[in-house]
Amino acid sequence: MSTPLPPPRLNTALKTYPHTQPLKSGELTDPAVELVFEEIEPIHRAFAPMARQQAYDVSELAIVTYLQAKAYGKPLVLLPAVVAARFQQGCIIYNAAQGKPELADLAGKRIGVRAYTQTTGMWVRAILGGTYDVPLDQVDWVTIEGAHLDEYTDPPFVRRVGPGKQLLAMLRDGELDAAILGNDLPDGPEFKPLIDNAAAADKAWYAQHQYVPINHVVVVSQEVADSQPQAVRAVYDLLKRGKASVAAQNAGKPDKLLFGYDALRKPLEETLAFCEQQRLLPRKLSVDEIFADSAGILGEAGF
Structure with missing residues (x-):
């Protein structure tokens, strides 16, 4: 056998x-x-x-x-x-010491994200554009990494900063007006969600999209x-x-x-x-x- x-x-x-x-x-x-x-x-x-x-x-x-x-x-x-x-609406934060940017005034503002292709960044942008009418291509998107695919090139409204930069440090130092983070969202009062009542906003998004x-x-x-x-x-x-x-x-x-x-x-x-x-x-x-x-x-x- x-x-x-x-x-x-x-x-x-x-x-x-x-x-x-x-x-x-x-x-x-x-x-x-x-x-x-x-x-x-x-x-x-x-x-x-x-x-x-x-x-x-x-x-x-x-x-x-x-x-x-x-x-x-x-x-x-x-x-x-x-x-x-x-849910993603709590993933965009600002430095409370620098003052809160208004959602209606994000055009021209510096928003940091690890990479333009990061999935959390994609979702936050989709919400900013679809729910809050932010003109996404008028935002100054600031990245510290490139895409996972070598073939991809960022759009012209995206810029990469030099090596060694970190989003939270840039936000703390006033080099960014807001930043998008995922699993690495910080605790403490220094950084606050840019979208008010993010949990309620996420619930409303879910009611509309059903996922x-x-x-x-x-x-x-x-x-x-x-x-x-x-x-x-x-x-x-x-x-x-x-x-x-x-x-x-x-x-x-x-x-x-x-x-x-x-x-x-x-x-x-x-x-x-x-x-x-x-x-x-x-x-x-x-x-x-x-x-x-x-x-x-x-x-x-x-x-």
Whole structure:
């Protein structure tokens, strides 16, 4: 009697969240795949290597980075799985000591963001433009890093400062009028949200759009998708089981972990429109083009 072959081992980059921790601890497993995790902190350090060289078999990836990678023809396949999402209106801050810029007067103001292509920056700009009528191309966007994709060039209204600069230090020193930050938002009274009553504003945004802004999704390399489709199906199922493991604690809250083509269609359509408006994509993409990469692998399980 022949010994069964071991499952494929897939090099994986996922941040430890409540819904991914059971996968990383081995509490949730699947006989069709073995996930070998690399611990990368902060997780955004995995994004450029994945987008440029497909450094991992499976990886968390910022949605804007994925969309740019897809538009530039990188061999990545999106799984319809959101692993990180958040409301964004508290992510733009100002220095209380310097005085608060008014939303109606942001044209010509200096707003810092780590990179113009950063997903949090995309969402904040979408909200500033769509909800508060800020003329985005008239803002002086100040960045300290470039895009995860080498092919991308920032629009002319974006400028990069010299090496060694940090957004909070620039905001503290009066070199910026406001700054957009994500997981690195500071505590304390020195910096305040630019948008008043950000939580209430986020609730109003959710009532209109019916989804939480997507930050990070999951992708696999095209090579793995082609050579190990059963393992890819197992990865998607594990991610869904991870979400199910935290369902009780998330009951009654807006769903931040969207799964499946139907749930993701409208959010992705709007995300693509925001990216096009902000000159983040080199060509037009459609949701159908994106979904086609994995639909043949996931089949009915993807809905």
